[in-house]
Amino acid sequence: MLFVFALGASTVLTGFLANDYIHDRSVEKLRDDERRIGVLIRSAPQTINSDQFETMLGPPLGTMGLDADDHILFAIGTSAGREYELARLAKNADPGEIMETGDDVVAVLITTPGMRITYSDRDTDDVARMILVNDPNVDRNTVVGFIGSMATIALVSVIVLMALGLVVLHIGLRPLTEMAQAADAIAEGSRDERLPVSNRGTETDILAAATNRAFDAQARAEDRARTFAADASHELRTPLATVSGWLELYRQGGLGDDDVEQVFVRIEDEVGRIRLLVEELGLLARLDTGRPLDSHPLDLAALAESVVEDARVIYSSLDITLDTPPDGLPVLGDEARLQQVLRNLVGNAVQHNSPGTQVGLTLYHRGDEACVDVVDNGSGIPAADIPRLFDRFWRAEASRSRAYGGSGLGLAIVQAIVRAHGGRVTVNSEVGRGTTVTLYLPTARLDDVVAGGLTNSRPSR
Template identity: 50%
Template sequence: MKRGGRLPWSFSSVRLRLLTGLAVLLVAGLTASAVSGTLLLEDFLHKRYENTLKVSAARIGDVIERGPQTADADQLAALLGPPLGIVAVDADNRVLLTTGAAAASADALAQLSITVPTGEIVTDDDVEGVNDLRAIRVPSPGLTVDRGPGEGTVRPAAIVLAIDTSVDDATTRSLIERQLALVGGALLLLLGLAVVVLRLGIRPLARMAHTADAIAAGSLTERLPQHGNGSETDLLAEAVNRAFDAQARAEAAVRSVAADTSHELRTPLSTISGWLDLYRQGGVSGPGLETALGHIENEVGRMRLLVEDLALLARLDAGRPVEQNRIDLMALAADVVEDAQIICPDRSITLAVAPAALVVGDAARLQQVLRNLVGNAVQHTPVHTAVLVDIAHTGHDIRLSVIDNGPGISAEDLPRVFERFWRAEASRSRAYGGSGLGLAIVGAIVHAHHGQVAVESEAGIGTTVTVRLPQAPGVT
């Protein structure tokens, strides 16, 4: 892509495709306008020819109906002057007299006129010898035509009136030629204007391309320009900026996870390395060796837990489907609470009695949700704090709540509780154990089961973590 604010005129460019489409539309529109104008003009002229013939035929018919009449041929020709002409025929359809436009095609007109009913107009379409003429036949009983001195008179049985259309056909051809010239000129002018308009209209896209190049070159804080006018380019810039922001957040999250993971691994690795160095230097022997191995085993267990938690989050982030089995959440909660009571016999950990709560999902993962929630409530609260697990039916959902009356979480820390490796300041001590991924795993598992999780807390009163899961189908 070119730099400097202009987009290239390549065969695949939007600008060239728009211009091509506009050119096609202009050609089609201007051609349609020219063709329709020509057709309308031709229709008007044809109707005018027919009207002239019918009016002239009616005038002659009125004269003939008054009784025997004698007409001078020159006067008749003058009366029905150009572009009209006359062909007078006898009862056998022989030509007796011709004037004006009909002279050159008198015999053909005479034969053509008897092929249609009297009073109907005949045309020259597909008739050899009759060019640019229209005609109508008028019976003329009792009419005598004086052809002039020395020519005598004739008594025609009918008169064929003809009109020459060649003049108007030439006008039509001239109109078509001028329209073609106008269409060509208008097309060039409009395409020139379209180039200017497209260049101005696509300028925002050129700026976007320039900004995108700058972002690709490393200016990660730059964003596509927006004007807040609601235009298509503004909406596109807003959407692309959201994508850049999401990418920036994702990259920041990856960097944060990498840094936190290395930090979490550094402590156990340092402990293991320290004990091994001490052993190599001969500082550990006898009973002390067992102590060293115990510390090393504990640190290995911490690293294994961290790796397993990270692997689980990676699978959940990838959107891999969880098992779909009907599970009684109440039975899972009972097992978790019972285990917690055995591990922490000095703590008040209870389960509110409730009917079966059937959901669809992965039993092991949902049990992990319960263990993490109960474990967090136990680990991060004083010994005298009571922990209650409550399960209830709410409409089409199952609501699971883990409630404690501990010190609570401050309002500024509450939005961050589901962040990975984040610990509230009061519980950041490694004495509590864990990987700092407990609530992050809870959120990922719940969302994988199409549920929701929320935390409500007030300092000095306690904390409530609420999980909502869809009730199993068929349960009333």
Template identity: 50%
Template sequence: MKLRGLRRTWSFSSVRLRLLVGLAALLVCGLTASAVISAFLLEDFLDRRYENTLETSADRFKEVIERGPQTADADQLGTLLGPPLGLVVVGEDDKVLLSTGSASVAAGAVTELSSTVPAGTVVRYDGHDEQPGLAAIRVPSPGLTVDRGPGQGVLAPAALVLTIDTSVDDITISALIKRQVALVGGALLLLLGLAVLVLRLGLRPLARMARTADAIAEGHLTERLPTTRNGSEAGRLAEAVNRAFDAQARAEATVRSLAADTSHELRTPLSTISGWLDLHRQGGISGPALETALEHIENEVGRMRLLVEDLALLARLDAGRPVEQQDVDLTGLAAGVVEDAQIIYPRRGITMSPAPSAPVVGDAHRLQQVVRNLVGNAVQHTPARTAVQVDIVRDRDAVHLRVVDNGPGISPQDLPRVFERFWRAEASRSRAYGGSGLGLAIVEAIVHAHHGQVHVRSEVGVGTTVTIRLPHAPRES
């Protein structure tokens, strides 16, 4: 149980927590970028509005000044350019003669700043201490006089500096940023809560898979991960894992079956040997009968040795050990096997059709074992008068060797099992000939080790054809 809890904690850390952290990072970046862009756009909009206001006011003043000498009342100018606008009347040498409205608190600084750029250019004064931020524009005023009222005299300014107070909008932008920060925090918490819920629902199939995997690990081998038909990633993962579990179950069943079949095959010769030895110890064998008993024991030992050698060969081939690579003439090799079979079974019609040389690359001894097993199977599992024909055909890509018999054939339900180890369609007939049920399994393993294919075609009452296909030997350049 501790291991299960540890695995689930790590699963949460590696999947849910990482997804949540990644989503949180994306949300923070997205919401922050949205807030920054909004504040930037608002500030840019307000800046443009200030500039447009100042430029429009400056154009009106220019238009009035260009009409000729003009006299303006100072009080009227102050009223006309009230907050957030302001005016600085500038004399010679940029001396401040009069200031009204928003320009009063920083008239000198604004005048000095506006003198550093061409007339008609908007400049900005950021302000400091208690002074507000200002935007200003300078307008030359030749011929303009400003009447300050009775007893105040008349001013002849060299230029006018129009200003507008930007501090109010700066406060607005600051308040907007603060509110956006609060909204970003609230939205982040809300979205993360929803993300936790969505992840919990979305990863629920993985949690069910984990519980099922735990059940399988505890010994419930028939359990399988829940699957869906919606084509989701979790569904495809479950199907793939289920296929892996099925393959493992088949492999384990094969191992158990192999162990059972091997023990069964060894039990018969061991029982025979044990029986003869018991009979000998009881004094039931003497004289010529002892030779007979030893002969039987030797035959059974030979059967066990052959079985062990076949199993060892299959184990080596299953492990993927490479076979020898040498030039082999499959036609000559098959002809030698057919000649041996004709001597061993003189009453059987075993023949080979004339064939050209068929060069392949591989282990001559193993390929000879393939042909012997095929011919031997055809002889052992067919009636006495059944003919066996060996053919070799070459095409552009490969060499095809066929062993054909006109025996009773193999039933369709048995045909897919012919390469299974220890499987026999007729167990009694196989054992009568000393077969172990490994012949075709060895054939398949050897052919696959030579990068070839083997195929069986059979029809009941017509006969059976086993075909192996091996690649050509590469031509010498």
């Protein structure tokens, strides 16, 4: 629409400019003719044959002669038909003055002393004054016709371009229409619907592919959320059913006095499982929201010594070793959460392997990272199970059985805590040869250590 308006405005402006140009050029032509005739008259008296003169003149030029009494002697060319109007204008005009008729014909009055005009059918006349005429309408009509033709061509071109534009837009926007339809289907609950993607590699294809990836990520997140809710419900249902069963049995009088104390111990154990599960779920929820953990300079080696010492007391029959750098391993972090990470890893290595498994912790520097290897020579983990080790509530059939009493959240918590510290966790395992879990944490800068001081530089006990 703006283009059409601009084209119309340009056409009108061109018309105005062309009209002014034609008028100015007509006036200049009159001035040139006036000078030439003036030179000719001043050179000597002139006699002009009317027939020859009329043959010489034609559109847009014209000439009209007046005698000494302003009577019209002749009117040739474009002056014919306008002689009375020109004679009237000449009465009030001075020689050399530009006159203009009602139909935009321009004229100039010049004096012609000594000029005579001869006719074939009557006597010779003395021409006292002559009016030179130039009709710009001849050129104007030509220009107007040209502009009209150009405007017609432009209008047809605009119509054709608009039609082509509509076709191109229809074709170009068709993928967007299909994308909108697919998005509506997804919004209505069709979880398997995806935006169409062609092989042309256009911008709409790139957008559709990116949107599909977002939909896939959302679907995976929803699946994880549903699985997480179902698993959490299942994990809570089991101890709650146990507690409810014992209480119902007690209410019905099915327990003797000697059984009550033992029942309450069982109930207390199940409540403890529920409390632990709720605490772990709360911790994961806080870590998922990105809430910052405490961050203080601490010695990871001293922290590992404390964890290993506790594990040796709990699992006194196992060989649990520790290898730490002599100068310690300074990091910035939350002491309680990092201790929880080490406890979970050591506990997993002990609980999910057969009796007699050897477990070792090795701490070392690697560039700007503090590393901890938790190694066991147990049964190992199948390669297909390793990518799912950090999934919440996931357990492998062989090594993650509920018989070990875990909630299935231990490694998920480990990964969440380590990531909250800006670190990462990797697992390398081979069936029949054992498993190595490695923690990578950023080391503390020297100025942080000096300013804050290392905590837990020695085991607290």
